[in-house]
Amino acid sequence: MSQDYPETKIDTESSTDKATDASSTRREFLAQSGKVAAAAGVASLLGNLGGWALSYAADKEPIKIGILHSLSGTMAISEVSLKDTVLMAVEEINASGGVMGRKIQPVVVDPASNWDLFAEKAKQLLLVDKVAVVFGCWTSVSRKSVLPVFEKNNGLLFYPVQYEGEECSHNVFYTGAAVNQQAIPAVEYLMSKEGGGHKKFYLLGTDYVYPRTTNKILRAMLLAKKVPAANIAEEYTPFHHQDYQTIVGKVKKFAAGGGACVVSTINGDSNVPFYKEFSNQGLRAEDAPIMAFSVAEDELRGMDTSALVGHLAAWNYYQSVDTPQNKKFVADFKAYCKKNNLPDGERRVTDDPIEAAYFGVHIWKQAVAKAGSIEVDKVRKAVYGSEFLAPGGKIKMDEANHHTNKPVLIGEILKDGQFKIVSRSKGLVKPEPWSEYTSPDKGCDWIKHQGTYQKK
């Protein structure tokens, strides 16, 4: 049982899969699926001859975990790195003896940047593969699409990307930043004397849920801080927008007289044309620095950075964080990519979502060890308040609201696509899924309340 477990498992899975498909259709398909299953069985037997099965040798059967990141389609550019990171963390844990004496066995699926497919694959992971936990999703829409699946089947999802908040699920742990751990401190920094004492804010984003919600919160916050409404501009562009001439012209007019900055939630491939146009029209980071929430080392790796130097970004981690555990993490990640012949190998870089994905696996492992079980309800309790020495410094899972207490770092983009850290929060920032500016009456608490509750 122990040695050939993975193969046998794949075999049964494929046959049951086919069988369920077929039973709903015609009988001849049933016969066909039987053939397929038989073929798969033969293949798996052949596979047994391979030596790689030895790596799974363990006394008990392994714990299965799911990885739900797009490996193809538009989001592959960002999500593939997270899949690699989770696999690396799993390899680390297995090398140190696994958890509760059991190895971890990852099940990787590809939802192909297709939101419906995310829900389907999540269902498959929870019901067919029966994984103990899932690490996955990047975009908010993919998370929203799998949320009902996890809640209905009491699954557990670790979500590693910064997001717009206003969510408080019992079945998700958010290891990325909430708005008050990225956008709000970033704008506070821009307003501070150290950050240049900016008075005019141009909120610029791609037209979808994350920028719109973030900017709604930022606008409420700026108004609360007595910034006149005339000094706040808000503008959206379609996905894949390439022509930023008019917008940069508007920014230039807006920035005349100084004291202006741009807060950018522009996503993906629109960033390069935007920054290029910005510098080509003679605007400098000194005239109006661009503070970005979606530009990290992994994206900069493929950009011509000359137009971006001196602009800012806000994250909870940078590859340049100077801690011993981060040096090891970066070296390990590069070595892992090289060893597994991943594209770009040693030239790969780490960034905030990669770190969040990495420590998410470790937080889960710690919780399993503490709970002595992989049952979701027990693991969840063990996660509350647990701490981990992440590459970027110690982080702490919140006691009640399923988010993560993290440090906030403001970085300046350098020529080589890395960041120089120019500001760092004092200690960890407590996550607030419901922003105090837009939803002052709402809170998120799974200990004293049932998730989202009305404050009195």
Added chain:
Amino acid sequence: MKVALGIMLLGTASLLGAGQAIAAEGPRASTAAPPLSLIDRALADLSSGDQARQDAAANVLIEQGDSSLLPKLEEIRNNADRSVRLAIKPLMDLLKNRSNLASPDADRRRSAAADLGSSGRPVVMPWLEAALAGEPNRWVRYTLEESLALIRLASDDPDTKIKAAAKLGELRSSNAVPALKELLQQTGTDATDQQKALANAARAAIGQIDIWASWANAFETIFRGISLSSILLIMSLGLAIVFGLMGVINMAHGELMMIGAYATFVTQECFRAYFPAGLFDYYFIAAMPIAFCVVALCGLILEATVIRFLYGRPLETMLATWGVSLVLIQAARVYFGDLTSVVAPSWLSGGAQVMVGVYLPYNRIFIIVLSILCVAGIYFLLFRTGVGLRVRAVMQNRDMSSCLGIPTRKVDAYTFAFGSGLAGLAGCALTLIGNVEPGLGQNYIVDSFMVVVTGGVGKLMGTIVASLGIGGLNKFLEPSFGAVYGKVLILVLVILFLQRRPSGLFTIKGRHADA
């Protein structure tokens, strides 16, 4: 922090005797070597924690220091706590900008002048005046004058203020508008004559600046319209030939652009690897013909393997080429990955300032010129050469041409290859604007079809006029409607237009209209 402080204290102690003998009064000429000890003591004072001493020290350093102090300041700053860092930052900026005023690079000088102006410190005025006296570049001079006037506007003397306001009006400085408006607001009803005069000067200046700004804005909008049109045009030219003249709906046309962009990327990497660094800037010139030829070859292969079996069957062509496009996208993703960047050559980055407030980026000017050259080239080829004559003959009446001995199969292949090559050239040009990524073609293909269909299938002139119209209209609408609704509105207008004139702007008339 402690270490740095210790070093500073040591330095101060050793030179204490000499330092006391020299008083720190008034600004000195920057050429005179400042007394070492004074500077050292000021440096030590910076991290003293006492606000008054810090300020005094900062003033001494601003007046007497130069950029040679920067490494030391940086060291103090790195070890200091927040309040000291805050105190040192503007100091370092001032010293850095002051030394940059003498930089050989005009952009640097200008940038420094602008920063010194926005620092608002009267102490920088002599520096700016000195720089102004010896400044050869028109725009650097402009910025120096603007900075000087901005600082004077913030002075206490009403006469200086009035003069500064008038000067800013003359300079058409949009940077001065907030300050001038503030002046206007400060003037109440019970103002003195002098204040009224100042308010009038400010009002006049704002008027001048506003009129100028609206002209500049109009000019810029026109340029943006032309620039967007040129991009639309260069994208659509290939399609106008393949779809317009040959009637082949090539859904992989966008991917041919993508191949052109990747050809540019590969050329760049080759230049980086095999040529001396001095030649790197010229890679783009080599990349254009390379992109054209590579993509033309791809077109030739595509034509020979897929399209020639499907002439006259538009639906099948569409499906087949769409399949090809998916294959090409995934192939690019697998081979190149998602992360590739083309570095614009230095002669195509930045922009030219043509008048106050109007900046024309070089890359856009380049694309405008390139698209004009392409149009000229196509017209020459189609209407002035024997090959063009045969192409037109085949497109108008294939059977007759064949009867007259024109090798129509060959002509088809060459025409398709030529149209593809133009797509490659467009892909090459697009690397100047945006990213190189597998999905690049998808971003542009819809716009290209829109231009060709609106212009009228089969008419090059239609494509040119349609791209000008759509590009211009887009840039005209965008300022007031925003990018999202601007685009929506354009699409609605195009649909309405095509409802009225299904065959587009320019229609083919005469006997072969329905051929």
